[in-house]
Amino acid sequence: MSRDDAMAPHSIPSPVEPAGQLYLEDFRPGQRFEGPTRTLDREAFRAFATLTGDAHPIHYDPQYAARSRFGRPVAHGLLLAACGALGATTLSARLEASMIAFLEQGMRFLAPVCEGDTVRCEFEVQSASPGRDPGRGVLRLAVRLLDPLGKVLAEGHHAYLIATRPRENAR
Numbered sequence: 001m002s003r004d005d006a007m008a009p010h011s012i013p014s015p016v017e018p019a020g021q022l023y024l025e026d027f028r029p030g031q032r033f034e035g036p037t038r039t040l041d042r043e044a045f046r047a048f049a050t051l052t053g054d055a056h057p058i059h060y061d062p063q064y065a066a067r068s069r070f071g072r073p074v075a076h077g078l079l080l081a082a083c084g085a086l087g088a089t090t091l092s093a094r095l096e097a098s099m100i101a102f103l104e105q106g107m108r109f110l111a112p113v114c115e116g117d118t119v120r121c122e123f124e125v126q127s128a129s130p131g132r133d134p135g136r137g138v139l140r141l142a143v144r145l146l147d148p149l150g151k152v153l154a155e156g157h158h159a160y161l162i163a164t165r166p167r168e169n170a171r
Contacts, residue, residue, distance in 0.1 A: 021097040023165040024137045027128035035089040035121030037148075040075055042115055048079045062115075073115040080154050081107045084121040084143040091123065100136055100161040107143070107156035119145050119153060126157070136163050 038044075042060070049055045057064035058074055065073045084107070086092055092099075113119060123141045130137040139162045145154040 020094055022091075022094045023098045024128050024130070024139060024162045025164055027125045027139055029125050029127060031125040033089065033091045033123045035084065035086075035091075035123065037118060037120040038083055039118045040079070040083075040113060040115065042073075044079070045073060045075065045115055048076055048082075052076070052078065054078075070112050070114055075113040075115075075117075077107070077109055080109065080113055080119070080145055081105065081156070083119055084123075084145055084154070084156070084158075086123065086141070086158060086160070089121070089123070095160075095162070098163040100163055102158070103138065103161055104159040105143075105156060107154055109154045111147075111151065111153045113145075113153055118148050120148075121145050123158075128162075130164070131161070134164075136161055138162070 045060050049060055054076055058068055058070070059065075059076055060073055062073060065071065068074070086095075086102075122144045124144075126140040126142050128137060128139050139160045141158045141160075143156045143158055144152050146152055
């Protein structure tokens with residue numbers, strides 16, 4: 001099998017059976033979903049700088065960063081926001097049948113995250129509101145990025161347009 005075949009969406013088995021799919025009405029305020037834990041190493045910093053073109057030395061030059069208030073390379077804010085991507089969590093597979101669109105996101109950065117630090121994300125349902133159009137609505141999630149001890153490093157929100165359960169599968 002070639003690398004291209006291995007990366008093709010049709011060749012990646014879904015970890016969730018269709019019965020495990022979630023729809024708008026399956027969400028309740030206060031439900032929590034944990035995302036992955038990641039260590040943001042030098043390679044992650046460099047890859048992000050390459051992708052975005054943001055190559056400020058505070059993010060990748062240890063000597064430059066040593067003279068900053070952080071003392072070592074500090075993560076790009078958008079790299080941290082990307083660590084809270086719903087698509088990188090196990091919850092994403094449970095929304096394959098219902099996800100329509102990513103509508104909005106916002107993030108506040110509360111503490112620096114430096115090269116070598118480990119972070120994890122957490123999602124909490126704020127609301128699941130039916131839309132004006134039948135068959136879909138808006139799922140709003142609080143998003144938090146935490147250190148290994150549970151300190152909140154960044155917090156924000158996401159909003160998604162999500163389908164309601166198809167009539168033939170309604171509970």
